[in-house]
Every structure is written in structure tokens, then in C-alpha cells.
Amino acid sequence: MIDVNLIIEKLPAFFGGTDGAPILSTSEGLQLTLELLFWSLLAGLALSIPLSLMRVSRNKVLSTAVWLYTYVFRGTPLLVQLFIIYYGLSQFDWVRDSWAWQYLREAYACAILAFTLNTAAYTTEIIAGQIRNTNHGEIEAAKAMGMSKWLMMRRIVVPSALRRALPAYSNEVVMMMQSTSVAGLVTLADVTGVARRVFSDTYMPFEPFLTAAGIYLVMTFGFVWLFKKAEGRWLAYLAPRKH
């Protein structure tokens, strides 16, 4: 049935220690998964705040452009987006001759680009939704204080929307973490990539993929716990009264 010895023997490979090398001697496995996740979430969040403001803007051109972007990136599989960026773009000579090729030639950069565009699309809609949901009282109060539109956005609407976006955003983070597993399909050795390699080497499917599943589960648990803490801190004012 399941070969526990194989799991134990191959476990270091998931933490950068392939073929008997010490753990973390390469960035393969968990570290690569976390790196891809961190950079794409960071860039995605940074992009999605201005994008969500454009999305709720009264300017039809701006809001339609952002709507189109989120529609396309939420309406197509991440794997397809990654293949288009990695294999598709490299077909064009003008891409290969451009300054961007020094980055696009690396699978790592292609993966981060695809993940960033994808998560930014989802996060934009999450934040835009919360901006629309902003309590009228908060806006009236801000106007009564004589705040300009941008000051009101900066001090009241966006911070409040970001707080209320936390529960939905925690889902997005967990989904994104699982989505990074497609990185293995463009030669990267993330957690799933390592599992696929062990599978090809040993012809044993259960053991490496069970190990990978276990690692993802632990990570999910960690993120859920972190966001619970964050919600406790920043969303306490929305919690039901306990007394």
C-alpha cells in the first residue's frame, strides 16, 4: 500500500534538499512556493487598490477598462494564463528582442507575472465590492468634516474597505497558495513540481502527492490562523457584542 519509508526518504526534497543535499540548500519545494506566493500577493495587492478605485469610479472608460481586465482574468483558468505568458509570448521575435525578455525568459518571472495579474483581478473585485458597501454614515460624516473626495477616500473609504475585505481576501490568499501549484508545469520545482519529479523517478504516485497535500494543508492552516488573528484585530468593531 503506502510506502512510509519512501515518504520519509523523499521528505527533504520538498524543503530544498534533493538527493541527500542538506535541507534548504536550494530554494526548491516549500521555499519556492512561498516566494511565488509572497511576491505575487504583494504586487497583486498593490495593483488592486488603485484598480478598485478605478473600478468604482464614475468615469465610464476607466471602470469599463478595469471591468474588462477582471472579467478576462477571472474568466479564464490560471494555467491557461501562465501558458500564454510563458510559451505564447516567447513565440514573438519582438518580445524576445525587447527589454522585457531578460525577465520573461525566466520561468520564475513568468509565473509571478501570471499569478500577480490573476490575484490582482480577484482582489480588485473584492475591494471594489467593499468600497461600494461603505456605510453611508461614514461618508456623510467625512463630508460633514469638509474632507475633499481624495482625502475621504484615503482616510475613510479605502482603510475601511480593506478591513472589511479581510475575510474574502483570506480566501483569495488560500486559493492563490493552492494555485501556485501550476508553476510546476513551467519547469519550476515548487512543492507540486517536486512531487511530480519524485513521482516520475519512482513511479509511485501516492506518496509524493500525499506529502505535497500535507504541506499545503499545513500552510492553509497557518494562513487561516493568521487571518483569524488579523480579523480579531481590525474587524473587532464588526463582531457581535459579547456582553
Next chain:
Amino acid sequence: MKKAFILASLALSSIAFSAQADTVRFGIDGNYPPFAKQGADGKLQGFDVDIAYALCTAMKATCEIVPQDWDGLIPALNANKFDAILSSMSITDERKKAVDFTNKYYNTPSRIIAKAGTAVDQNAFKGKKVGVLRASTQEKFAKDFWGKNGATVVSYGKAPEGFLDLKSGRIDGMFVDSVVGETDFLKSAQGKGFAFVGPEYSESKYFGYGAGIAVKKGNNALRERLNQAIAQIRKDGSYKKVQDKYFNFNVYGN
């Protein structure tokens, strides 16, 4: 004990059978072009099939080709559905436990495909990238040979993915079996400007012993007969005729 006796008598009877028979039945998997594929007339054709006919001519025997999917080849051989497997089966120590092999009838070397004119030696890929197929014999060799000399070995799940990256310049060379490289890439429009560069690699420590013809364990009579036939077609030029029909390089190896 009883089992052993039955096996032994089975083996004996098959020796007696094939030594006298003037029909030799070859099991071939027809899903491995250009070595074997199903033709428009439903019959198998390809390098393996032509080699079978050449061997039969040399043995003065009649050939019968039995199509059989890869997974079922060894079981079908043991069930006497045919006398020998001639299906690009690599001679490995693992398979030697189940069947007996003749000498190799071909051994395609592995080669680097890169921009035509690239010079290749052990240090050729320092700071560069070499593509291989994941879990292939080439992967292990490349990691030891170039990987330990400063090259990054990039593993692909499928050969076409690696060739795409070779074409776009993400990797500097692709290290594959020469037949795969020739048929999948160099002969296609994609492969323009690329060529086999550097020497042929076929160290048996990494790449095994080539493809052989498998016979039932203990069937030494047929094995010897086939070995002589292989030597004969090598000598009388009929091997080369078959080879030149499919390849423009030496598939027999050294």
C-alpha cells in the same frame, strides 16, 4: 516444485518448437514511430518491422508480425503468443529478470541539440541551461556531466515543451535521444537553424545497453539463432539498407 517442473517443461517444449519452426513470430508494439506504427493498410510498418523481415531472410524463416500493446508484450511472450519481442525494448537489468535478450540490434546515442555550430564539451554550459526530459536517462547523465560543471539542468515533462524553450532561447541546449530529437524537432519546420552538436553519448552506466530482442527465459536456441542473424544482416548490408530508409545517422551505435 511442481510449478518449476511445469515451467521447465514449457521452456523445453518452446526450445524444441522454435528451433525447428521455419516461422518466427515477432511481437511488436505499433505505437512507437518511426520504429513501428500502423500503416494505412492496417499492417505494422517501421524500423522494427523491417528489421524483423531482414532477420527472417537471414534465418531463412517465414516472418509473422503479431501486434501487441507495450504493456502486454512480456506476458504475451510468456503465454506463447509469439516467439520473440522485437519492439525497441531496451536491455535493462530489471527486464533481464523476466526475459532473455539477444545482443542489441540498435542503440541510439543521446545528443545535444543546439544552435548549429555550437561547440560542446563538458564545460560548454557553464552558467547556461540544458534541457532534458524528467526522470530520463539523459537527466541523470546531464546532472553529472554538465550540472557539476556549472550548468543548470532544466527538466521538462514532454519533449516538445523543451524544444519550444530551446527555440525561444530560454535554454541553450536540449539533451535527448537522437531519434526523438531528429523526428520531433530537427525534421520539423521548428528545428530550422538547430542541429545535433558535440559528440554522441551512450555510456552504458547511464544509458543501458541498447535495444535487444527478447525471448522467453531459457530459449537459448532462438536467442543464438537471432544473434547470428543480427550479425549477418550487419555484415551483408541489409541492416544498413533498413537504417538508411528511416535515419540519416548510425543507429546501431559502437
